[in-house]
Amino acid sequence: MSKSINIALIGNPNTGKTSIFNALTGLSQKVGNYPGVTVEKKEGICKLDRINKGYIIDLPGTYSLNASSIDESIVINLLLNKKNKDYPDVAVLIADVENLKRNLLLFTQLKDLGIPTLLVINMSDLMSPKGISLNIPLLEEKFETKIALVSARNNEGLDELKKLIINYRRLPTKPLISLKSINKTYFNNLEKTFPDQQLYKLWLVITQDINYSNIERNNVSITSGLKTESPSSLKRIQQKETIKRYQHINNILKQGLKVDYKKAKDFRNRLDRVLIHNFWGYIIFFAILMIIFQSIFSWSTIPMDFIDGSFVYLSNILIEKLAPGVFTDLLTEGIIPGLGGIAIFIPQIAFLFLFLSILEETGYMSRVVFLMDRGLRRFGLSGKSVVPIISGTACAIPAILATRNIENWKERLITILVTPFMTCSARLPVYSILIALVIPVGSVLGFSFKGLALMLLYLSGFIMALLSSFLYSKILKMKFKSYFVVEMPNYKFPLIKNIGLTVWEKTKSFVTEAGKIILAISILLWILASFGPGREFNEAENIVKQTYPSLNQIELETKINSFKLENSYVGKMGKLIEPIISPLGYDWKIGIALISSFAAREVFVGTLATIYNVQNDKVETIKNKMASEIRKDGKPVFNFATGVSLMLFYAFALQCMSTVAVVKKETNTWKWPAIQFFSMTLIAYLISLLSYQILS
Template structure:
C-alpha cells in the first residue's frame, strides 16, 4: 500500500560526525529552535526551510546514530520519533558518509524498512577521494533504484539542487516491514519509554519463547543487512592505494601521544579557563556597569515609588543578572564547538576515558568540571555533549561542587578576617587556605560522582566504542549558530526562573511587616540624633533590611545556623546570597552599614568587632572556617538550580541536588565549627 503525500515534515538521519548539523544549518540558517525531546535531555533541533515557492517545511535534525537498534535511552528518542504512529515526518534525508558507505547504507536500509521515503545524500566525498575510496554514484543510484545527491554542506555545494528537487517532491509512505518492526520491538523494548507495560510484557514473552536474547535478534538482523548492503554496493565502490600520507594520522601521533597528548589537552583546558575566567571579565564588567547606569538614570527620571523600585531593583537588576552570564556561555561554547567540529573532542574522550572512569565520569566530563571553576551555569550546559545519560547526570550533579568565581569574593573576605598572617614552607596561610578550599570542592565532586555511579542504575547497553573522525577545519558559521543558540536558550529558559527568583528576593528584602518597617525608620532617627556623624542612608538601609521579611527570616533560621557558629545577620546574608554567592559580601556590607569607600577593609573591621549578645566574637577561626566550608559545599545559587532544571527537564534533580548539597554543607560546617571551637 502506497500513499502519496505532500511534504510536511522532513527529518535528517545519519551517523554521528557526517555533517548532518552542517546540512541542517545550511537548510534552515538561523531559523531554528532548540528544545528537548519529551522527557529526556536529548537536544531536539527543529527549523524551517522554504523550497522555492512552497510553504515552509519543518525540518528535524535527529541525533546521530549508527543503527535503529538503539543502545541507550538517548538514541531511543530517534527510534520513538520514527515509529510514532502520529508522526508527521514523511520524508527522511539520510546522510551517507562516503568514507563509511557500508554503515551509512545499513541505517538507510533500516529507514526504508520502516516504510519511509528516504533520499540518500552523499557527503564527505572529498575526504573519501583522499583516502582512495572511489564511489560510482551512477552505479550506486542504479543499485539502490533511487537518485542520490552529492552534497558538501560545509561548502554549500549541492544544497541549491537539493532544494529545487524537494520543491515539487511528493513523498510516498509505504507500510513498514512487519518483520523488521517486530525485531525492533524484540531487540529493545526495555529502552522505549512510549511502549505500554502491556506491550513490553508481550515482547518479553515472545523473546523468551524464541529462546534468544535481544542481542541475538539484533545481531541476526544486522548481519543480514550488512550482506544486503554489500550486494547493493557491488562494484559501486573501489579502493585504491594512495601514496600520500594521511594528515589525520600525522596529527594523531602528537594529539594522542601518551605524554604530549595530555600536555596539549592541559594547555587547551588552561586556554579555555583563562578565557572564561579573565577575558570574559571585560564584557561582564561592561554589562554590570551598563545595567547600573540604566538603573541610576531610571531612578533619576522616574518618580520615587514602589513601582520604580520594582523596575530598577527587581526587574532590571534581575535581567542584568541573566545577561551577565552570556559572555562566559558564549566563550565556552565557541571553544567547545571548535573542539567538536575539528574532531579533537573524540581524542579527548579517548585520552581521558581511563582516569575519569575511576569516578564514574566520562572523558568529556573534564570540560564541564574545569569550566565549573569559572561558573557552574555554562559548565552544566556543556555537559550536554556527554553521550551517556548516566554520566551526563553525574557530571551535572557534581559540577557545582567545583568552586566557581562567585565564591571567590566570599572566600577572600572571610580568609582576610580569620586566617592569621604567616607562612608555611614559603606559602602564606591565606593562600594555602584558599587552595585547600578549591581542593575540598574537587574532592567532594569526585567522591559524590563515585558514589552516584554505584547508586544510579541504567538500562543503557552502550559500550565504550568511539569513532575518531578525520581532523577538519571548523566551520565558523556552525560555531556562530551554536553560540547564538546556547546563549538564546539560556536567556529564555533558565533566565525566566532567575528573573522570578530575583524579583521575589528583592521584594522580601524591601518589604516587611508595616510596624517593623516604621520602627526601623524611628530607630534610624534616634540613632542619627545620638550620633549625627553617621551616614543616614546607610543606617536606614541596615535597619530596613533587618525589619524586612528576609530580616525576619534570618532571625527565623538562626536556631538552625547557630550550631554552625552564625548569628541572624549572617543568616540574612546566606539567604540573599542565593541570588548569587557574591551577594553575601554586599549584604553584610549593608547590614553593617559599610560605605562604598574602602569597602573590603571596613567590612573586615566591622566583622572583626561583631559580637553575640553574650559578648563572644561572631567571627573567629571556628565560625570563619565553618562559613568557608559551608560555601564550598552549598548550592547557594539560583541560576545553577535554574540551569539544572532546564538541562534535566524537570524539578526532580535540582531539588535532590539542592537538598544533598545544602545538607552536606550544613553537616561539614557543623563538624568544622565544633572541631575548631
C-alpha cells in the same frame, strides 16, 4: 500557494548533519525540547524554491534504529508514529563519504520502514584527497534512491539537494531487505498475525525493549501476544538481520565504491600519534585546559566590568528621571541589580561554550575520552564522563544531559551525582566578588594570589567530584556489564557557523532560563525586604529617633533603613537561620543570600545588592557596598575567614533547583536528587565550619 514539506535529517553522529542543518536553515532554527523529555529538538525552516517550504527537523545522531539511549529512542518514536505532526514526508539520510558502509546500515533500515529516503553523501570535498571514487548512477539504482553529493563546508550541492527534496514523491518506497530471508518461520507467523501492518515496523516495535526498555509505545498498540520468542532468540535474529544488511551493502559497494588507499595520506595518524600519546597526550590535554581557563578569566574581565558599570549607571539614571515611588524603588533596587547579577557573567559563559564547542567540533573531545577512560574508571566513572565533567564548568544542566551516551548505568549515575561539584559558571560571580574582597593583593612565582585562589576552588570542586565518585562506586551495589564503544571521528577544522550558532543558542537559553528565576527572586526579595510584620517595622522611624536622639539627618536615615531591614520579613528569615550559620562566620544578611541561593546560586550577588540597596539609597558597585559592610564589633563582615568559608560553601553545596529537577528527570526518581542534595549540603556545611573555625 506555498506548499510545505516535512523533512527529517537523520544520520550517524559526526557525519556533519548539523552543518547541513545549519546551512539549510541558518538563523531560522529554534531549539526546544521533545515533549516530556529533555532531549534537544532542533527545528528550522528552509525555502526550497518559490513554491515549496521545508520544515526541517534535525534528529539526534544515531547509528541504527535499534535504540540504546533516550536520544536514539526519540528518532524511532517519531518514525514509528505517522500521526505525529513532525512525521517526515521525506527522510534525508546524511552519510559521511569516508564511512559509507556503516552509514548505509541506517539507510537500509529507513528504507525498510517505507519512508521516502534521500541519501546525502556529505564531505564530498574529501573524495579526491582520500582517493575515493563513487559510481553514483549505480548506487542510486541498487539502493533505490536519489543521491546528493554535498559539502556543507564548501556550500556545495545544497541546491541539488533542495531539488531532490521537492521531488520526493518520485522516490521508491519498497523495502530493500527481505526479513523473511533471515528467519522464515518467525516472520511468516508475524505477517499472518498482523496482515495489515508493515513487517519491519512490527519487528522494530517488538525488538525495541531488548536494547532499551524505556520506550512508550502508546502509538502502536500491538505488542501483546507478540513475544512468542525469548529475548535471547530475538537478539540472535537481530544480529542476523544486521549481518544480512551489511552483506547487502557490501555487495553493492564492491561495485559502486573504489578507494585508492595509496592516496589516503593520513592526517589523522600524525595528529593521533601526538594527541593520544601515552605521555604527551596528557600533557597536551592539561595544557589545553589551562589555556582555556586562563583565557576565560582574562578575556572576560573587560566586558564584565563594562556590564557591571552599565547597570549601576542605568539605576542611577532611572532614580534621577523617574518619580520617586514604590515602582521606581522596585525597579532600581530589585529588578535592575538582580538582572545585573546575571548579565555580568554572560561573557564567561559565552567563552566557555565557545571552547567546549571547539573541542567537540574538532573531534578532540573523543581523544580526551580515550585518554581518560582508564584513570577515571578507577573512580567508578567512564572516559565518557569527561564530557559532562568539563561541561560542568559551564553549567551542570547540559552536563547532566551529556551523560546520556554513557552506556553503563552505574557509571552514568555516578557521573550525574558528582557533576554538580564541578565549578559551574553560576559560582563564578560569587567567587569573583569574594576573592576581590578577601584575598590580598600579591603574587607568588608570577601567579597572583587571587588567580591562585580561583584555581584552587576549581581544583577542590574537581577533587571532591573524584572523591565522592570513588565513594559512590564502593557504596552502590549494582552489577552492570560495562560497555564502552566510542567512535574516534576524523579531525576537522571547526566551522565558524556551527560554533557561532552553538554559542549563541546555549548562552541565550542559559540567560533566559536563569534570568527568569533571578527576576522572580529579585522581586520577591525586594517585597520581603520592603515590608515587615509588627510594630518595629512600621514605626521604625520613631523608634530609631527615640533611641538615638543626637544623630544628624544622614546618620539617622541609615540607622532607620537598617533597622527596617532587620525587622522586615526577609530580615526575620535571616535572623531565624543565624544560629545555624554563625559558626560558619555568616551574619543574617548573608543568611538571606544563602536562602535565596538555594533556588540558584547566581542570585547571591544580586541578593546582596538588593539587600544593601534597600538599606542605603546610594547606588554603588556591588563590591564597594560589600566592602563597606561592618559588623557590630566594627570589623568588616567580609573578612578573610568568612570569605573563605563562604566560597567553600558555594563550592560544595547543591544550590540549584534546576539541577535537582534535571537529575529527577534523568534518574526517574526523587531518591537520587534527594541523596545528592543532602549529602552535598552536609559536606559544604562541615567543610565551611571547619575552615572558619581554623581561620578565625
